[in-house]
Amino acid sequence: MSPTYDVAIIGAGTAGIYAGYELIRRNPGIKVVILEKGSDIYHRSCPIVTGQVKECIQCKVCATMSGFGGAGAFSDGKYNFTTEFGGWLTDFMPQDRVMDLIYYVDSVNMRFGATDQVYSTETPEARALEKRALENDLHLLQAKVKHLGTEKNLMILKNLYEDIKDKMEFRFQTPVEEIRKTGEGYDLALENGKTVSCRYLIAAPGRSGAEWFAGRCEALGLDLINNQVDIGVRVELPAKIFEHITDVVYESKLIYRTKQYGDLVRTFCMNPYGHVVTENVDGINTVNGHSYSDAALRSENTNFALLVSNRFTKPFDQPYRYGKHIASLSNMLGGGVLVQRFGDLLKGVRTNEHRLSKSFTRPTLNATPGDLSLALPKRHLDNIVEMIYALDKIAPGTANYDTLLYGAEVKFYSSRLELTEELETRLPNMFAIGDGAGITRGLAQAGASGVHVARIISGRLERDA
Structure with a gap:
């Protein structure tokens, strides 16, 4: 038949x-x-x-x-x-x-x-951004x-x-x-x-x-x-901090090699005036970001992911399950996505409702205040902190105390x-x-x-x- x-x-x-x-x-x-x-x-x-x-x-x-x-x-x-x-x-x-x-x-x-x-990368403004990034050991990937x-x-x-x-x-x-x-x-x-x-x-x-x-x-x-898995956080901060970049190239894909470990960290999925959202991946809540073209639907914040790439060697061959496990830890601690102020992370204290209420950066996602250091591996957090300080050199204010970090963000390949x-x-x-x-x-x-x-x-x- x-x-x-x-x-x-x-x-x-x-x-x-x-x-x-x-x-x-x-x-x-x-x-x-x-x-x-x-x-x-x-x-x-x-x-x-x-x-x-x-x-x-x-x-x-x-x-x-x-x-x-x-x-x-x-x-x-x-x-x-x-x-x-x-x-x-x-x-x-x-x-x-x-x-x-x-x-x-x-x-x-x-x-x-x-x-x-x-949004073109061939403009003088875009080339000037690329030069400034290189001066600070950041590499701006160019694309229309x-x-x-x-x-x-x-x-x-x-x-x-x-x-x-x-x-x-x-x-x-x-x-x-x-x-x-x-x-x-x-x-x-x-x-x-x-x-x-x-x-x-x-x-x-x-x-x-x-x-x-x-x-x-x-x-x-x-x-x-087996492909890689990228694990990290979603950063949310006032849109004004990145306006001089997003107004030119809209989304800046920046790559940095950390000095401490030699690992690659990159920005991903930048959303000017956007909103942080959750995603359900096989029963695990991870974090992502959206952005509207209608000005009436926009927020006052910009959000983007900071991701650390992980490639594993034999005998380990389950990067997908590894990424899900990391994300499940934040779910276990907070019943879903966790959020922490950058300054609290540096001080080693848990963000709670009281501390979050004092933040000048108002969260666009109703996430659970918590401690990302209990969910993400130390190596990942060290890489993320170093990347935030690198970004602060080209976008001053990125490393502000009230910059919000949501976790975990996991990109499964x-x-x-x-x-x-x-x-x-x-x-x-x-x-x-x-x-x-x-x-x-x-x-x-x-x-x-x-x-x-x-x-x-x-x-x-x-x-x-």
Whole structure:
């Protein structure tokens, strides 16, 4: 019996969406199904965001992390035009091809409402920032970036969903349990007891499905390469401290090598006038940040992550579990995310409600005041403190007593499969894309990976027609 679908896509995050979009654009009438454990874009609702509860209640499926648009749906929508960060697609194809794909995805975004405003790194002001950073042993990664904004990011996704929802089949709230290789393709065993058969399979599980996908790959006999895990804190301070930087490049990605340990620390996901938020990763509360393009929705603060990269050598091979364990310690201590004033951390005292109430920096997240030194390893905290003092040289005020540190922030880099240049696994016609496959880290390259695989499959369909 022939497979029911020409192509099945696991996951409706950025990678899966753009794979589906490109497939139906190039192959009208093709039978495509997207299987997603979360809800559609209209029914993704976090009880914290809607004001029903103040703390995470451990929903079975986290609406912030899963559903149409994936973890990126409620991000602040930074779209970076670069191969220097945001993924590793250049491991599989030339840089110019990756950039062509990134610009193509941007053109699709613009069709559905994305801004045409770009923050350039080629201006004299941006070059002056780079020079000042270098003078203080900080390295500013240069890239053009668009800030879509959390609310406009959702608008783009809604417009995209309306355009494609009747051209392919979506099955929401439909987790996949197992992947089985068959003679003509693949069978996907669903949690509801049903089975979906397909000729081509695209796995785009996203960050929330990374651990699940690793288990399915092991069951299929596919080798995995462990990627790094980044652990740190989210910094929140008055927006004025970084205005001279964010007004020029919007997001400054700064890297510093600590003198004490020689470890790399970097800023990540900078949100001018933004809000600190929580994320649920497999039942563990971690911290993140958002920023709106609408001035009426902005705060008076800027937030960004400070992350320490960790790569482990044998025999240890579980960086994902290590990161979850660190985050779970802060959850154990505070029932969720912890927050501590920088000055309290230096003095070795716990931030409590009284001390926090005296802070000149008002928190945008209702986190538990506590002591990060009880949750994060000493080496990580030493690195973070040294980085804060380095940043203080180019953004005076970063090391203020009332700068707020939220923890833990953990960026999981999914185990990567051994893939071909086509992003195909060792099993024929099974592809892996996006953040959950460990090859991208952000909206731009995730979307690019989906378009790339869709074009590969389209070529094979045309060849076999």
